[in-house]
Amino acid sequence: MFDSVKILIRTIIIIALIMLAIWYGLSTPTEDLSKRTIKKASKPVILLVVDSLMDEPLQKAIKEGKAPALKFLMDHGQYYPDIVSSYPTMSVTIDSTLLTGTYANQHKVPGLVWFKEDENRLINYGSGKGEVVRLGVKQVLMDSLFNLNKQHLSKNVETIYEQLNKNQKHSASINGLIYRGNQEHALNIPKLASTFKLLPENLVVNGPTLLSMGSLSQFNPENKKHNNMWQGMGFNDPFAANELQYLIKNDKLPSFTLTYFPDLDQRVHKNGPMDLKGIKKVDQHLQSVLNTYDSWDEAVQQATWVVFGDSGQTTIGNDRTKSLIQLKSLLGGYRISNFGGPIKNQDQIVLAVNERMSYIYLLDENIALPEIASQLKKDPRIGFIAWKEDNLNHVASEGSNQRLTFRPKGNLKDKYEQSWELRGDFSVLDLSINDQNEIKYGQYPDALARLFGALHSHQGRFVVVDAKPGYEFVGEHSPTHLGGAGHGSLHQQDSISPIIISGTDQRPKHNRVVDFKNWMLQLTK
Numbered sequence: 001m002f003d004s005v006k007i008l009i010r011t012i013i014i015i016a017l018i019m020l021a022i023w024y025g026l027s028t029p030t031e032d033l034s035k036r037t038i039k040k041a042s043k044p045v046i047l048l049v050v051d052s053l054m055d056e057p058l059q060k061a062i063k064e065g066k067a068p069a070l071k072f073l074m075d076h077g078q079y080y081p082d083i084v085s086s087y088p089t090m091s092v093t094i095d096s097t098l099l100t101g102t103y104a105n106q107h108k109v110p111g112l113v114w115f116k117e118d119e120n121r122l123i124n125y126g127s128g129k130g131e132v133v134r135l136g137v138k139q140v141l142m143d144s145l146f147n148l149n150k151q152h153l154s155k156n157v158e159t160i161y162e163q164l165n166k167n168q169k170h171s172a173s174i175n176g177l178i179y180r181g182n183q184e185h186a187l188n189i190p191k192l193a194s195t196f197k198l199l200p201e202n203l204v205v206n207g208p209t210l211l212s213m214g215s216l217s218q219f220n221p222e223n224k225k226h227n228n229m230w231q232g233m234g235f236n237d238p239f240a241a242n243e244l245q246y247l248i249k250n251d252k253l254p255s256f257t258l259t260y261f262p263d264l265d266q267r268v269h270k271n272g273p274m275d276l277k278g279i280k281k282v283d284q285h286l287q288s289v290l291n292t293y294d295s296w297d298e299a300v301q302q303a304t305w306v307v308f309g310d311s312g313q314t315t316i317g318n319d320r321t322k323s324l325i326q327l328k329s330l331l332g333g334y335r336i337s338n339f340g341g342p343i344k345n346q347d348q349i350v351l352a353v354n355e356r357m358s359y360i361y362l363l364d365e366n367i368a369l370p371e372i373a374s375q376l377k378k379d380p381r382i383g384f385i386a387w388k389e390d391n392l393n394h395v396a397s398e399g400s401n402q403r404l405t406f407r408p409k410g411n412l413k414d415k416y417e418q419s420w421e422l423r424g425d426f427s428v429l430d431l432s433i434n435d436q437n438e439i440k441y442g443q444y445p446d447a448l449a450r451l452f453g454a455l456h457s458h459q460g461r462f463v464v465v466d467a468k469p470g471y472e473f474v475g476e477h478s479p480t481h482l483g484g485a486g487h488g489s490l491h492q493q494d495s496i497s498p499i500i501i502s503g504t505d506q507r508p509k510h511n512r513v514v515d516f517k518n519w520m521l522q523l524t525k
Contacts, residue, residue, distance in 0.1 A: 045304045054312050060276060069290055073305055078505075082445075083497055089487045093112075098516050126144050149179055150205070174259040175234070182206060187204070223239060237282060264279065324480055335348045349372075358473045370389075380468075382398060403428065404423070412439050466491070469491060472488075506519065
């Protein structure tokens with residue numbers, strides 16, 4: 001036993017040393033913008049995605065004078081506190097929706113973690129250190145850097161970058177997770193990484209006209225102090241702000257630029273939703289960007305600014321036994337695949353945990369989907385369980401003995417002009433029907449379209465399980481956020497975030513991220 005522990009520890013240390021060497025071995029590839037002709041837009045659109053920016057802490061930070069740049073943009077534009085995210089509320093799925101204008105049933109990126117049936121393996125874009133080590137650094141790197149955009153994001157949908165290229169307009173992505181476009185970009189892969197076969201020696205990706213991806217590709221040759229291993233290899237707020245400033249200073253802003261700010265999300269996960277210091281830091285970076293212009297007034301005159309918090313987060317309790325929903329314990333009567341190991345013939349279930357939601361895959365055809373739902377609905381911490389079967393979508397919950405079933409194209413409409421057929425207990429998803437025969441959403445905004453998106457996002461027999469506020473799911477090695485916060489669920493606490501629009505009077509058709517693409521395309525005309 002002692003020897004096996006020593007072997008495990010040694011293996012982890014070796015992996016850690018290899019990763020240290022790799023990241024320190026990264027050179028700093030820069031794109032020579034002087035050699036690139038960027039068609040200057042009459043009024044470029046700058047979209048700043050601030051991961052986990054929420055209304056209540058934002059308002060409090062502004063009131064306390066901690067966010068002057070965000071206040072300026074809010075005072076000189078429009079503010080909406082209630083933008084509906086996609087589902088699950090994880091960044092890869094949200095950004096796929098933002099940039100394609102579709103939910104997961106069309107763009108086909110189901111979440112941060114999911115099971116790919118045709119390859120018989122779990123896809124993980126980097127949920128936590130423990131899961132990454134067990135799945136293999138090589139596979140996670142390839143999935144997140146390459147396969148996500150090249151293979152997993154459906155070719156039947158167009159990103160805004162691809163659409164702008166058709167419109168003969170240029171675009172840029174700075175640290176965006178979803179970057180697919182028409183321009184080839186060669187990432188500079190360190191020799192050590194290719195030597196250990198963690199990444200191929202040459203990796204070419206298709207992105208927008210300009211692509212910045214931390215240490216792997218950047219615009220500003222001086223932006224080195226923010227791209228080391230200790231700062232996420234450039235996937236951080238200071239690096240992103242510096243890259244955006246560089247485009248502005250060099251008069252290279254294209255028609256559309258997405259800049260991704262991830263740092264607040266990490267702080268909220270650790271400290272909870274009311275982390276005002278995180279908002280203050282984001283605002284300081286935004287101040288530095290606005291200061292690139294002669295004045296802040298000039299900034300909103302020369303560009304359209306959109307600041308968007310892509311999802312909310314929900315406080316997770318401190319009590320491990322109560323706050324963490326152990327799926328393996330709830331499904332203890334089944335043979336559950338060991339995380340990171342090969343899928344075995346005798347395995348009956350595979351778990352894919354996305355914090356406050358999870359996919360549960362049934363490999364054994366003899367296990368009925370309602371059987372798993374019956375097991376899970378006994379736990380009062382679970383908000384609902386959903387699955388698709390017999391051309392219907394089914395939803396069950398602990399508080400009801402009757403299911404809700406739904407499908408598109410029925411005789412009932414919602415405020416988003418979507419029509420649905422509904423039967424059973426509407427309260428399972430907190431739905432009601434008003435006097436105008438319109439579906440009204442409660443604590444699960446745009447619940448039907450978003451849940452339909454997840455249920456039809458990929459192949460396989462699976463159950464979607466969603467936690468109530470205060471709780472999150474845990475698998476074998478999934479990260480937890482006790483005393484902090486998490487997201488992933490359909491609940492409004494995870495699903496609602498604010499938007500600030502400055503420099504234009506236009507707004508999205510509906511207050512939903514799925515409506516952003518068409519709106520952005522209109523702004524760039």
